[in-house]
Amino acid sequence: MLASLFLIGASLTTPQMSAQAASQTIVDDNEDGMARAVNRMVGGIASYVWWPTGSAETIRVMCVVGTPRLTNRLAPGVPGRGTVLVRRISTTAVTGRNDCDILFMGRMPVPDRQKLIAWVRGRPVLTITDDDAACIYGAMFCMNERAASLSFSVNLDAIARGPLRIDPRVLSIGRSDGGAS
């Protein structure tokens, strides 16, 4: 609730900053580097999200839809307690089931994406994409590869529409880049 208020306040005062890339995780220069960075980032984001049900120890299911652009080896490591299970499923399957806590959207047709974003609205589902550098298509967190580093942006509007609570420190990281992208 607090986070939502904060988000509303933030979006009201700085509406043009509602979607901005910010965080820059350093990516090691080897073949595992990107996979590790992506998994670390996804796990980190997941660890700062509070779902309406369950606790930090609850196993969260990440449904991967479409083709991830950054890495194929998605296995997010949550720091400390907590686990994220990865399932690859189709667009239609996602809307049919109810156990997806995290929705990772890779590259996919635009209508599918719109459909999924519409479906997520109002549900306790965290949306992350790696195919929206400007973070304008409705996903909450957008990962973006930049020279030797990985960053993420936050779409405050998308977060404000959902029932998830997100640690403001992460939001501030996600929008602290001063509109570089």
Next chain:
Amino acid sequence: MTGKPPERIGARTTLQKLLSRFHFGITLFAVALSGLTILLAGVTALRGYADRNMELAAQLGAYGVEPALVFNDPQAAREGIEPLTRIPGIARLRVLDDRGQALVQWASPTADPAPLLSRLFFPHPFAVTVRRNGSAIGTVEVWGDSSTLIDYVRIGLLAGLGCLLITAFGTIFLARRFEYELVKPLNEIATVAHDVRLHRRFDKRVKPLGIAELDRLGGDINALLDELHGWQGNMESERALLAHRASHDTLTALPNRDSFDEQLAQRIAAADTRSERFALLFIDADNFKAANDSFGHAAGDAVLVALSAWIKETLRKGDFAARIGGDEFVVIVDPLDADVVPDNLARSIRACVAQPVELPGGETYHASVSVGVAVYPDQGGDATALLTAADAAMYADKLRNRSRV
């Protein structure tokens, strides 16, 4: 020590200076001791606060940089520790990730005023482990600097200096008071002692003093003065007695021959300067030897005492009588009025001694005297001549008396 020169009088200090010095020393010691204690206690307390401050800063930093460590994001870490850089007393900050590598570092742009003191007070950085859901993901290290401590010490030293100034003034004031309370009574005692020694003022006494010890000293001195005063009085009265004895006849208490000679010389000198006259009467008891033999020496003494008493009765103010021999008396009638006939003087003496004398044995004795008168300067120009003239006149009278009898 053998070669030490004798101490000069001028090198002596006064009691006031001594007291003032002692006061200053003691207060200085007290102020220094308490100041040092307070300073040390303050530094210790302040160090405790500084430690807590560092710890809190480290905790705050840990909270701020936690997401940055999760995402391995130096920029976010820099922003996470940004609030810490505004806390005074922090020299350096460092954020380490879980592998011990520095994610971000920051050092205060202001130079440490006392690096030695900083190292002494904060030998180790304050390290707080950043945890995410129970597992360590990094460390925040905070190094303190001594600026706040130095400020405190500076203020403490200034306050101590102020206290010392106040102490100095207070000491001067106290010394003045001491001079009034202690040195003044001492001076009073000294003044009395000095007066007594120099002017023989044995009646001087030390007034009652407010300080018990000094009052006791004053009392003792007073008692000593009392004794001295008593001795002095005794001595004087004894001397007077001796002088009286030397110049007076013990039996009749009349001046003796020596006093008479002295007195006569003085009268002659006085008469010369004033061009006056005076009469010298030579009185000799008739048949005194016979009376002495027939009635005894006691009776003779009684006759002499009676004679001297009667002679004394005839004296006017200014006249002088003396016993110059066994039964010989002299009277100086001075001044001699111009209308007085010298023979009348002899007659009045004779009339006086005509009364009967009660002897110790119960008998009565009728004494008679021969009287010779000589007037200065008419019958004698000096003491011897005058006395001789008076003596001769007395013999003539005696012869007349015998022929009368």
